[in-house]
Amino acid sequence: MPAVLIKKPADIRPSEITSERNYLNRRDFLRVGAVTGGSILASSALAAVVPDSRRAKLPDVRGSEFSTDEAPNSYEDVTTYNNYYEFGTGKSDPFENAQDFEPRPWSITVDGHAEKTGTFDFEDFIKPFDLEDRIYRMRCVEAWSMVIPWVGISLAEIVKHFKPTSKAKYVAFETVNDRSRMPGLRRRSLDWPYREGLTMAEATNPLTILAVGLYGEVLPNQNGAPIRLVVPWKYGFKGIKGIVRMSFTEQQPDSSWNLSQPREYGFYANVNPNVDHPRWSQARERRIGSGLFASKQPTLMFNGYGEQVAHLYKNLDLRRYY
């Protein structure tokens, strides 16, 4: 089965603007390819490979029907405005303080109620899967949002691969907790290590991914390199970064923000304009990049992904289980 090589338009200048434009051109090409030539790409002959160098282009990335048509935020906005308290609590701290962080070599431990467990090198962990472009809206609990062009792997595929047993009701994640590489860990801003989790249904929903790239390139450090969770219908703090452990658990896992401020941050954390944060409204959000004089826009239930996820919460009181 010949691998389908996606040729990228030649770079004129190594400038950000050019690479953003190239990415968007390639995305349109891939979108057409996914619709018309979908059957060619359907087999998993493409092994996910993430090069071990910053901003390296990711090869063999497919398009996805789940991507939004909305224009992504600029690379600068996505990579300089981050919440990653392990590198500092300011929005520009992760960009400034994560430059020296080395995300490779990296290993991920899989444990809990599953047939396949163990500790895997990052390269081996991702190899059995395909890389996909997923352009998702991201809504922070602080009431701002972005559109982010992730490159990632379907978590459903990953979970299937490790064969969880019937005792596995949740998937739990843990972030790297290395004080020597992450200056923000010296302060107890949160109950380290950062932990998060999903129900099995949420983890295996088609929207859920583990992201390894951004804008067609290797994921930058400040965005959670080398691998992080993206759950677009939940508040951004559910998107745990720098994952070193994935556990299949029977009990509901810890969620760091919920541990630190339980009245304000819950386990489910679904984007919901009808359930306010105790101290501020969640009805509207500021879209980053919309400019100084743009008004806030209305927040959508499940961040606009209700079609894919509303059924998961049919019988759940979302006001109680915020």
Next chain:
Amino acid sequence: MRFVGKPAVFLLCLLPALLVIGDAFEVTGRLGANPVEEILDRFGNWALRMIMVTLAVTPLRRITGWNWLVRFRRMLGLFAFFYALMHFLTWLILDQGLLLSAILEDLVERPFITIGFAALLLLIALATTSTNGMRRRLGLRWQILHNAVYVIAILGVWHYWWQVKKDITEPLIYAAILAVLLGARLWWRRRRGQN
């Protein structure tokens, strides 16, 4: 400061506001990915700093004997009002987009905003009675009214403390400074009482 004069102090106090404008046009710097939030943060911080500087005049006078510091206090206080007003107008216009229903809801249902608004109302009362003419007209009541600066300072720090998501470092620093500035006054008052 004594020899430098009021115009120079005026310009110095205005500088943060000029930098906001300069950064908005990307001339002096950048406002970043969330410019409205950045402007709110800067004006709010400078309002608090101006309040602290205003409250520092009396303790500084007592320690150094520099009585001429008093001449600048009204200007410093008015700049506290200016920055608080800019902070409020930024919220009203850029953040809330003059949407009356959302504004009223926030003022009534978000305690930290109610507290901030109360501080602003007190600042307006002080700013409008800051003239020499007003001082003469109000006599003794002027001093009682202007003692509200202590309440303003406490409300301002409280507003900030309840606004931050998790990292209370900055409100804590202002609280510590305020504790020293108020504590010093209480201590001197006690000593005077004992004598």
